[in-house]
Amino acid sequence: MDSTFAESEPVRRTFFDRYLAANLILWAFTYLLISVRSLGMQTPWPRLLNYGLRRAAVCAAAFILCIGFQHLLLRSAGWSRFRRLALAAALSLAGAIFYTALNHLAFYVIAPAADVSHETPMDVVWNTMLTFSSLVWSFVAWCAVVFALNSDDRAREQSLRLMEAQALAAESQNQMLRYQINPHFLFNTLNALSSLILQKDFDRAERMVLSLSNFLRASLEKAPSDKITLADELAAQRQYLAIEQERFGERLVLVETAPVELQDALVPGLILQPLIENAVKYGVARTTRPVRVEITAALGERGLAVTVQDDAIPDIAKAPATLGVGLANVRRRLEVLYGEAGRLTCGPRRGGGFAATVELPLERR
Numbered sequence: 001m002d003s004t005f006a007e008s009e010p011v012r013r014t015f016f017d018r019y020l021a022a023n024l025i026l027w028a029f030t031y032l033l034i035s036v037r038s039l040g041m042q043t044p045w046p047r048l049l050n051y052g053l054r055r056a057a058v059c060a061a062a063f064i065l066c067i068g069f070q071h072l073l074l075r076s077a078g079w080s081r082f083r084r085l086a087l088a089a090a091l092s093l094a095g096a097i098f099y100t101a102l103n104h105l106a107f108y109v110i111a112p113a114a115d116v117s118h119e120t121p122m123d124v125v126w127n128t129m130l131t132f133s134s135l136v137w138s139f140v141a142w143c144a145v146v147f148a149l150n151s152d153d154r155a156r157e158q159s160l161r162l163m164e165a166q167a168l169a170a171e172s173q174n175q176m177l178r179y180q181i182n183p184h185f186l187f188n189t190l191n192a193l194s195s196l197i198l199q200k201d202f203d204r205a206e207r208m209v210l211s212l213s214n215f216l217r218a219s220l221e222k223a224p225s226d227k228i229t230l231a232d233e234l235a236a237q238r239q240y241l242a243i244e245q246e247r248f249g250e251r252l253v254l255v256e257t258a259p260v261e262l263q264d265a266l267v268p269g270l271i272l273q274p275l276i277e278n279a280v281k282y283g284v285a286r287t288t289r290p291v292r293v294e295i296t297a298a299l300g301e302r303g304l305a306v307t308v309q310d311d312a313i314p315d316i317a318k319a320p321a322t323l324g325v326g327l328a329n330v331r332r333r334l335e336v337l338y339g340e341a342g343r344l345t346c347g348p349r350r351g352g353g354f355a356a357t358v359e360l361p362l363e364r365r
Contacts, residue, residue: 088143095139215239258297274326275308283312303362309355
């Protein structure tokens with residue numbers, strides 16, 4: 001079998017009902033059109049019923065023939081346009097000849113109708129040509145319908161494959177962005193742990209190891225593509241901040257505000273971790289005074305809005321001009337997962353500190 005024919009098989013199976021419906025409508029319309037033309041001949045009703053049954057049998061045979069034509073036209077999907085048009089023309093002529101011959105048998109050969117017995121040979125030829133010229137356009141119309149539906153089916157198939165490819169690409173990119181978080185976080189944590197060991201502060205080092213274990217368990221037991229509840233995300237961030245509090249002690253003050261009705265809202269896993277890490281790295285770590293790190297969840301114009309902000313005024317060293325890959329990572333993940341519906345806004349706060357807000361559609365488990 002030609003590969004081009006094989007490719008069209010799934011489309012035919014998926015949308016075959018549309019072809020069947022179009023075929024039925026075409027021949028129902030053709031039947032009604034021919035029947036209406038016969039009504040003006042002052043023919044008695046019993047005879048009209050007899051003719052109607054014969055005409056219905058001929059149209060039913062044409063309906064079945066068009067199913068075969070449909071398969072031939074669909075199997076030619078890989079042919080050139082000229083060859084397909086030539087095939088359609090040949091099938092239309094063959095269909096019209098078939099219908100005309102079958103109609104002739106039904107009305108003139110098999111149990112001839114009463115009012116055709118007095119027709120002259122020229123009348124028969126004229127009626128035969130009239131039937132042929134009228135019905136050839138029904139088969140031409142059917143070929144055009146098949147081409148149109150097939151073109152639409154292929155466009156749908158291509159659109160579906162494009163959507164699947166985009167979804168796979170987005171999923172792969174989301175996983176890549178998610179995987180960037182853990183190495184970056186582990187690097188900072190292990191450095192802090194190494195410092196505590198060198199200082200022989202084994203109690204704090206042990207608590208940090210336990211907190212690190214809990215944080216990794218919470219973050220790694222979910223697939224990178226999974227969305228988790230806001231409650232689970234906040235719980236994971238508390239584990240992270242417990243690690244940082246071993247480093248900074250009372251200099252790190254956590255304030256968390258999340259309404260109960262938003263606890264089951266879904267968010268990408270670890271979406272807040274880079275924001276909180278920035279608050280610690282560029283806020284807490286650069287001042288000797290206590291720094292208030294606030295996490296606030298609320299309903300915004302776009303849905304769920306989660307803000308991470310601090311009130312730090314650095315007095316040890318100035319923050320760099322850029323805050324690293326963390327915020328860019330968050331912004332890209334939101335674009336991948338939500339498109340324009342996801343947004344990250346961030347910037348310095350008036351009076352000192354920094355604020356970053358994640359906005360995304362409100363989804364619930």
